Amino acid sequence: MTLITTAHLESPDDFYEALLLAHKDLSAADSQAFNARLILVLANHIGRLDVLKEALAAAALGAKSPTAAASPGDAATPHRCT
Amino acid sequence: MTEHTREDARPEAAPVDYQTQTFPYRRHVDQDVASPARHPVVIIGAGPVGLALAIDLALQEVPVVLLNNDGRLSVGSRALCFAKRTLEIFDRLGCGQRMVEQGVSWHVGRVFFRDQQVYQFDLLPQAGHERPAFINLQQYYVEGFLVERAQQLPLLDLRWHNEVVALEPQGEQVRLTIRTPDGTYAVMADHVVACDGARSPSRRLLGLDTQGRTFKDRFLIADVRMNAPFPAERWFWFDPPFHPGQSVLLHRQPDGVWRIDFQLGWDADPELEKQPERILPRVRSLMAQASLAAGGSGAVPEIELVWASVYTFSCMRLERFRHGRVLFAGDAAHGVSPFGARGANSGVQDAENLAWKLAWVVKGRAPEALLETYAREREGAADENIRHSSRSTDFITPKSEVSRLFRDAVLDLSRDFDFARKLVNSGRLSTPTTLHTSTLNTSDEGAFGGCLQLGDPLADAPVLAGGTAGWMLRCLAPGRFAVLVFAGAEGADRDSLQRACEQTQEILMSAQSAFDGLPAPALLVLTREEELARALAAQLPAGVQVLQDDLGVAHERYDGQPGSALLLRPDQHLCARWRRLDAQRLRQAVRCATAQPLPCAAGALEEHA
Numbered sequence: 001m002t003l004i005t006t007a008h009l010e011s012p013d014d015f016y017e018a019l020l021l022a023h024k025d026l027s028a029a030d031s032q033a034f035n036a037r038l039i040l041v042l043a044n045h046i047g048r049l050d051v052l053k054e055a056l057a058a059a060a061l062g063a064k065s066p067t068a069a070a071s072p073g074d075a076a077t078p079h080r081c082t
Numbered sequence: 083m084t085e086h087t088r089e090d091a092r093p094e095a096a097p098v099d100y101q102t103q104t105f106p107y108r109r110h111v112d113q114d115v116a117s118p119a120r121h122p123v124v125i126i127g128a129g130p131v132g133l134a135l136a137i138d139l140a141l142q143e144v145p146v147v148l149l150n151n152d153g154r155l156s157v158g159s160r161a162l163c164f165a166k167r168t169l170e171i172f173d174r175l176g177c178g179q180r181m182v183e184q185g186v187s188w189h190v191g192r193v194f195f196r197d198q199q200v201y202q203f204d205l206l207p208q209a210g211h212e213r214p215a216f217i218n219l220q221q222y223y224v225e226g227f228l229v230e231r232a233q234q235l236p237l238l239d240l241r242w243h244n245e246v247v248a249l250e251p252q253g254e255q256v257r258l259t260i261r262t263p264d265g266t267y268a269v270m271a272d273h274v275v276a277c278d279g280a281r282s283p284s285r286r287l288l289g290l291d292t293q294g295r296t297f298k299d300r301f302l303i304a305d306v307r308m309n310a311p312f313p314a315e316r317w318f319w320f321d322p323p324f325h326p327g328q329s330v331l332l333h334r335q336p337d338g339v340w341r342i343d344f345q346l347g348w349d350a351d352p353e354l355e356k357q358p359e360r361i362l363p364r365v366r367s368l369m370a371q372a373s374l375a376a377g378g379s380g381a382v383p384e385i386e387l388v389w390a391s392v393y394t395f396s397c398m399r400l401e402r403f404r405h406g407r408v409l410f411a412g413d414a415a416h417g418v419s420p421f422g423a424r425g426a427n428s429g430v431q432d433a434e435n436l437a438w439k440l441a442w443v444v445k446g447r448a449p450e451a452l453l454e455t456y457a458r459e460r461e462g463a464a465d466e467n468i469r470h471s472s473r474s475t476d477f478i479t480p481k482s483e484v485s486r487l488f489r490d491a492v493l494d495l496s497r498d499f500d501f502a503r504k505l506v507n508s509g510r511l512s513t514p515t516t517l518h519t520s521t522l523n524t525s526d527e528g529a530f531g532g533c534l535q536l537g538d539p540l541a542d543a544p545v546l547a548g549g550t551a552g553w554m555l556r557c558l559a560p561g562r563f564a565v566l567v568f569a570g571a572e573g574a575d576r577d578s579l580q581r582a583c584e585q586t587q588e589i590l591m592s593a594q595s596a597f598d599g600l601p602a603p604a605l606l607v608l609t610r611e612e613e614l615a616r617a618l619a620a621q622l623p624a625g626v627q628v629l630q631d632d633l634g635v636a637h638e639r640y641d642g643q644p645g646s647a648l649l650l651r652p653d654q655h656l657c658a659r660w661r662r663l664d665a666q667r668l669r670q671a672v673r674c675a676t677a678q679p680l681p682c683a684a685g686a687l688e689e690h691a
Contacts, residue, residue, distance in 0.1 A: 032487055033487060033490065033491060033494075036487045036488050036490075036491035037491045037494060037495055039488075039491075040488070040491055040492060040495055040502060040505070041495070041499075044499075044501040044502075
């Protein structure tokens with residue numbers, strides 16, 4: 001199975017409206033949290049790791065600056081010690 | 083059931099305070115000889131790993147010198163959580179029962195987010211294992227019990243106050259310079275195993291680097307004694323009201339002591355945080371919350387601080403665990419975060435993996451290349467442990483805003499949705515390492531179901547031996563391969579039983595012939611049927627253990643059918659199996675499992691470099 005990137009939504013405009021409605025009255029922080037929960041719920045529905053990885057790559061392609069989207073943002077530092 | 087695994091009954095004696103016990107320096111005859119004495123194996127460091135390895139070697143009749151730089155055991159709870167696999171190894175070493183009796187057994191964990199429980203897990207839903215998923219036992223008890231076991235073994239020469247100050251590889255030997263209270267002396271060793279901990283002086287003496295990540299966070303461990311009525315469970319809080327923004331872990335220990343790990347953040351002052359006046363208010367507010375969570379009134383019991391430490395950690399490992407004749411095991415070889423109890427547990431598995439290989443090499447039964455498979459197998463295990471423990475750490479202590487966003491989203495969802503609970507990562511608790519890709523395995527020719535896969539340690543199962551209830555793993559002896567044969571009769575009549583006995587006898591004879599010239603394996607026969615078990619016990623030679631699998635658990639777990647045979651390495655890992663045993667193939671599989679120079683019969687062939 002591969003990621004579906006052709007039109008697949010049953011009712012695109014209805015979905016888009018519902019998405020915006022869900023965010024109505026939410027603060028920016030609450031919207032962020034909502035989106036995070038939504039991603040996790042949808043990811044579980046998809047289930048397959050290969051498809052999810054394709055989705056991550058597709059989302060990165062959509063960013064204005066692809067390199068920024070791909071950076072891991074990790075504060076832990078590699079080190080060497082004896 | 084064999085003499086190797088039975089523990090002697092211990093006379094009732096006053097409990098020993100292992101934290102204050104000291105072991106004296108004794109001058110050794112090696113210090114008074116003109117040229118350095120030579121030993122087959124010298125182990126550096128008498129912690130849990132060095133002790134387990136030394137005991138295992140001595141049980142396999144390898145003389146072993148164990149050096150420790152001081153005369154004390156560990157102080158404070160430290161390792162604390164010992165996993166089922168580790169307990170099974172301690173059983174084989176002859177001291178598992180004491181550990182379990184002294185320890186607090188647990189298998190339930192609860193996860194709280196802020197002030198609510200979001201998730202609960204049970205680590206051992208499956209019955210039919212002798213040992214619990216985990217026990218909590220202070221490291222000093224584990225070391226104390228291992229030391230007492232070591233003292234029973236004449237081949238184990240444990241030298242306190244012997245500090246290694248130089249390690250010089252010299253061809254096929256290593257020269258060790260050892261400092262004692264009355265001067266230095268040298269010994270030569272054919273093999274050295276460094277089990278000298280996270281700050282391993284041996285690593286430094288050989289100029290070896292470790293590679294990995296250090297996490298910018300600090301944690302406080304507090305051991306407190308109190309009379310608290312909570313169950314023996316693992317409780318983990320994310321962002322609790324009594325310690326906002328951080329995580330807290332609560333564990334019960336023996337002797338009415340509780341272990342609490344508080345995440346402090348990178349900016350915390352370690353000296354300040356170790357002060358009792360800083361710790362006790364934290365503990366009191368935690369106990370109030372814990373009491374409420376347990377259905378109590380929120381009342382806080384009297385609390386006595388026993389031990390405290392502030393720590394940071396790294397996930398790192400040596401690139402190679404074998405450097406010529408010097409091998410590394412335990413924290414000296416690899417480090418993980420404390421989440422998941424993967425430090426001491428993986429160290430004891432290192433010892434288990436190495437002991438039989440070293441014994442076979444020392445006795446000239448296997449080439450030096452077998453030791454390289456120790457390094458490969460346990461480097462792979464270390465990578466797995468590091469991967470799990472790094473992922474846990476990233477979940478518990480998010481390193482960025484978005485990381486925290488998703489972490490909190492998972493925790494929020496986990497209250498209502500089962501799928502999100504699978505993402506909650508408060509530590510993926512240590513499970514036995516599987517060696518699916520080991521070069522010592524012979525690939526399956528037939529199809530096998532069941533939960534046991536090639537490379538797994540044998541899963542335990544309840545069995546009857548001579549009508550007495552026992553456990554499968556207790557029937558395996560240290561240092562020996564085991565051949566496990568399944569027997570079944572077509573009917574309950576005499577002829578069918580007789581035919582099944584003869585067939586089994588034939589299989590056992592070809593198994594025996596396959597080990598010609600090698601140490602005899604443990605031979606075990608498993609059957610579901612009581613009548614057949616009785617007939618087999620009467621007819622088979624005395625050395626063969628006949629086990630009745632009356633509940634069918636072993637047959638199900640190992641997918642046993644009449645005629646099936648399993649080959650287990652001395653460390654109880656499954657390395658080959660057949661639906662029909664053939665002496666030639668079995669011999670080939672044993673050669674393969676001991677890194678003999680001939681190519682393996684089938685499957686993953688890699689050069690044993």
